[in-house]
Amino acid sequence: MRAWHxxxxxxxxxxxxxxxxxxxxxxxxxxxxxxLVHDAIIxxxxxxxxxxxxxxAEAYVRRAITTQFINGRRSRATARAKQHLLVPRDxxxxxxxxxxxxxxxxxxxxxxxxxxxxxxxxxxxxxxIDQTAERLSVTSGAxxxxxxxxxxxxxxxxxxxxxxxxxxxxxRTTVIARRSGAR
Amino acid sequence: xxxxxxxxxxxxxxxxxxxxxxxxxxxxxxxxxxxxxxRRTARRLIEIAGAFVVIGAVGVGAYALFPGMGAQQxxxxxxxxxxxxxxAPTPPGDQRSDGAAWTVDGINIDARSSAMPLSTFAxxxxxxxxxxxxxxxxxxxxxxxxxxxxxxxxxGAFVGENGVNxxxxxxxxxxASAQQYLDAAASQAAACSGELAGTDASVDVVRLGLLGIxxxxxxxxxxxxxxxxxxxxxxxxxxxxxxVSVVVEPGAADSALAIVTSMVLGP
Numbered sequence: 001m002r003a004w005h006x007x008x009x010x011x012x013x014x015x016x017x018x019x020x021x022x023x024x025x026x027x028x029x030x031x032x033x034x035x036l037v038h039d040a041i042i043x044x045x046x047x048x049x050x051x052x053x054x055x056x057a058e059a060y061v062r063r064a065i066t067t068q069f070i071n072g073r074r075s076r077a078t079a080r081a082k083q084h085l086l087v088p089r090d091x092x093x094x095x096x097x098x099x100x101x102x103x104x105x106x107x108x109x110x111x112x113x114x115x116x117x118x119x120x121x122x123x124x125x126x127x128x129i130d131q132t133a134e135r136l137s138v139t140s141g142a143x144x145x146x147x148x149x150x151x152x153x154x155x156x157x158x159x160x161x162x163x164x165x166x167x168x169x170x171x172r173t174t175v176i177a178r179r180s181g182a183r
Numbered sequence: 184x185x186x187x188x189x190x191x192x193x194x195x196x197x198x199x200x201x202x203x204x205x206x207x208x209x210x211x212x213x214x215x216x217x218x219x220x221x222r223r224t225a226r227r228l229i230e231i232a233g234a235f236v237v238i239g240a241v242g243v244g245a246y247a248l249f250p251g252m253g254a255q256q257x258x259x260x261x262x263x264x265x266x267x268x269x270x271a272p273t274p275p276g277d278q279r280s281d282g283a284a285w286t287v288d289g290i291n292i293d294a295r296s297s298a299m300p301l302s303t304f305a306x307x308x309x310x311x312x313x314x315x316x317x318x319x320x321x322x323x324x325x326x327x328x329x330x331x332x333x334x335x336x337x338x339g340a341f342v343g344e345n346g347v348n349x350x351x352x353x354x355x356x357x358x359a360s361a362q363q364y365l366d367a368a369a370s371q372a373a374a375c376s377g378e379l380a381g382t383d384a385s386v387d388v389v390r391l392g393l394l395g396i397x398x399x400x401x402x403x404x405x406x407x408x409x410x411x412x413x414x415x416x417x418x419x420x421x422x423x424x425x426x427v428s429v430v431v432e433p434g435a436a437d438s439a440l441a442i443v444t445s446m447v448l449g450p
Contacts, residue, residue, distance in 0.1 A: 004219075004223075005212075005216065008212060008215060008216065008219070009212045012211060012212045012215060013212070016203070016204075016207070017199075017200035017201065017203045017204035017207070018196070018200045020199060020200060020203040021195070021196035021197060021198070021199040021200035021203070022196055024195070024196065024199040025192055025195055025196050025199070030199075033199075034203070041215060042215065042218050042219055045215070045219045045223070046218075046219050046223055047223075099198075100194060100195065100198040101195045101196075101198040101199035101202060103195070104191055104192065104194065104195025104198075105195065107191070119188070119192070120192060123185065123188045123189045123192050124189070124192040124193060124196060126189075154188070
């Protein structure tokens, strides 16, 4: 058995759940998250690159998940066409874990895909502003803006939970234009 | 707020991971391997091969090139054609496993289709030759498990107007095993050709190679009636330890090279 077989097997057995959790935070949609992970694993291992260990393989897969999510390369219809490889989708979430994950996903749903990606990479993956920008192929300024805007939205969603400026953003707001009904 | 957000995300991701793991307790690695192995094979082939180059014609004289292998036959329970190739677990639906349509020359692969078995095309003409009948097993990359190999994986067929191109892959344990398999196929085809001497049927065997690399291919073309021009064609190709088979039905356009190229370039 060649090396990639063993790494793939370990990744599938030990890390696929974590990858689905990561993807679910990105997408907020369970079937799409599972399909993203499925596609990312196949894409990662299909390339003839060296995969020396599980952590490096997982890093490649996470990068692929993010890229595919941002690029929107898989339409919902295409993704659902692959569901036979995973689990029956008609079945309701099997356990109490689903409720908690769904609640977080509901909160994140107020964000745009790019805002969600920035938040997840910054606060779940613990990437720096620059690393997040590199991962998403945008500028650091764009990441700061997306994170800031995300925090504004989350503040509205979570009330007092979000009450200070995100790191990487200095907290000052420069008003470029503001519409007001009153003079 | 940052710490709270971190905590919320970590909690959500952990909960989702736990849910998923709870629903997927069985090993599903095989499903992934079946999708990945042929793609890795194809990518490697294209990385090093610009084109197929004929490096030698074996023809009916293949015996001279493969002495001592004439008696080697694949051991297989299925004796009839590529449609019975896969012995690996098969998910329903798209057997390429990624669900994305794989298109070559404007035709999507159909996981449920397979090529006409050799025996259907030329059964009566070949029935007197065990060597000829054994070619069907090579077409489906079956048999010779003692060389060390995984089960063959039937990917499906490209169904054209006049016939299909049927695709199967198989991973061998070593590069030498894959080459031995191709050698055995060539030798078998040559034996078949010899046994058909004096009949209307004929078998043409050509050994092909990739320019500058160790990868090789064997093309076997079986005709029953020279006047009709109809031929059943089997391409066996290997680089390293990975092998690919493309069976072209009589009348179908031969898309073997396009199929290999497409596998490498991806969807």
